[in-house]
Amino acid sequence: MGSTNPSFMNGVPELLVLRLLQSREMYGYQIVQAIRDETSEVVSLGEGVVYPVLHALESSGAISSQRRAVNGRSRIYYALSPQGVTRLTELTALWSRLTNAVQQVLESEGHAAIV
């Protein structure tokens, strides 16, 4: 309980990471901030969430990594693989289906047994 983020965001990290990598290569630290920025702080994932997701995604072949030095700093850039694109498509569809289903319950008026 009592977490910064509400607890109904299972799987969202994977989806967001995949989506961000679709537009361009990014490194972990950058992803952490991008999520915070692009959601106006609504979703704020710590490094402890993002790095493990990145590693899992790489093991599963959804993304590939490439160490690169920029401004004397070592960064690990991640890029979406074809498998990652597929995975992203799946998760996006799932997300859409789920939110629509929940919305349906939230918006339905009576919930009457028989009308």
Next chain:
Amino acid sequence: MGSTNPSFMNGVPELLVLRLLQSREMYGYQIVQAIRDETSEVVSLGEGVVYPVLHALESSGAISSQRRAVNGRSRIYYALSPQGVTRLTELTALWSRLTNAVQQVLESEGHAAIV
């Protein structure tokens, strides 16, 4: 992994249960089926999910229970308390904020650093 429901539905059970109880009193078994029906099977929560949620909600004072016999069957009807209404309002707002934030990331085109 590999579950029937995708794994990004943390906390959704609590929200759905609360919402269903807002319209009318219901008992556990009925809630299980209502969720399945009203979401067209997209969200299908087992009894092992719903009953614990119900118990937790009751301990926290969000709902109250009343054992009743109907057709020779013993049922435990749950009703939303004022605290439950407040909780529902909160969770609904949270859900809305979260889905909008995710949607924003999913829909944004470039993710370009500087345009």
Next chain:
DNA sequence: TGTCATACCTCGAACCTCAAGGTATATACC
């Protein structure tokens, strides 16, 4: 030298969910 921002990482605790199992009663059928 000290501090800050960058950049990577891991670990344990806490939490949620699922599938599977268990109990008991009513109804319907043979």
Next chain:
DNA sequence: GGTATATACCTTGAGGTTCGAGGTATGACA
């Protein structure tokens, strides 16, 4: 009576995710 099915409640163990806290190291700046 016996059996099966639907109703109705419940708990447990295993597996998964996420969080917060902590750790390491470099570059920039004062």
